[in-house]
Amino acid sequence: MKPIYIFIDGKEIECFEDQPLLWVALDHGIYIPNLCALRERAEPYGACRLCYVESEGEDRPVTACTTKVRKGMVINTKGPKALRLARTAFELILSNHPVNCAHCLKSGSCELQRIARHLGIKLNSKKYKKFIKDLPVDETSPIFIYDPNKCVLCGKCVWLCQEKLHTGTLGFAYRGFYRRVTAFGDEPVGLSDCRDKIELVEICPVGAFGAKDRQRIKRIGG
Ligand code: FES
Known part of the structure; x- marks a missing residue:
């Protein structure tokens, strides 16, 4: 060519x-x-x-x-x-995102931090009223913590489960503000067929999936 x-x-x-x-x-x-x-x-x-x-x-x-x-x-x-x-x-993404980088497992490798620097926007921007979902954090997996409040709905974990790991575990549920990634039947992601998939942490660009052992992460995807 x-x-x-x-x-x-x-x-x-x-x-x-x-x-x-x-x-x-x-x-x-x-x-x-x-x-x-x-x-x-x-x-x-x-x-x-x-x-x-x-x-x-x-x-x-x-x-x-x-x-x-x-x-x-x-x-x-x-x-x-x-x-x-x-x-x-x-x-608008930040208006739904709890910003607490000091205690976030992805701090330092979070794409939101990089984008904020690039666009010259503070992560604690108050431009739009803050609406946090206040959903329970799932710590049931042996290797990751899933915090749906931090999810930016990029769909990468869903794609991973459907197209690459073929577990079919994760999908989108609900609509509008309540839209979120859940496991089949709304069971905890950490108890699903993806419970030991470190790839979820690697593909998540933000802190929604964070490794309990941070040494194990390598970045995949985009
Ligand atoms: S719209 Fe998300 S990368 Fe282009």
Whole structure:
């Protein structure tokens, strides 16, 4: 296949037609915030709305995970319209997220911390009224703690169970504000067929799944 060239933030990049823009940027050291993207997903999930960029010739910002590269594309990851949308999406996520990094098992490797730094937003932003779900924390697994209050609904753990581990254990339940990831029949995740799956910790970009033994974590996924 013949390579094509595109420009991201003024940098000329060699890539191949139809590659997802998000991965092209990340593979060339250009960070675009993202929570729900996974390279192995057949189709982008497009749920978190954090990966907005501006593409020359387009009226509105586009999401980098759903945009395929085309020859000569000119992309600006720092355009004001794109940043405004990404910041709004991020602050809405924070409005449902208990921020207590000092006591969080993912502190230091949490994607929310990285995105906050990138977008110049404080994790304790008060822009939107805080609504925390106040759900019980599940400590029944021998290897992880599942705190549904910290879940950002990126769907990565659900994908992992359905498409990779083939346990079929996790799925989304309820709607709107109450939407959350649960095990089949709402049993504790730590008692389900996924009870010993450290991969749940590795794929979770935030502190919803945290390892009881932090030494065991390696990062997988996006
Ligand atoms: S990474 Fe593009 S919408 Fe989540």
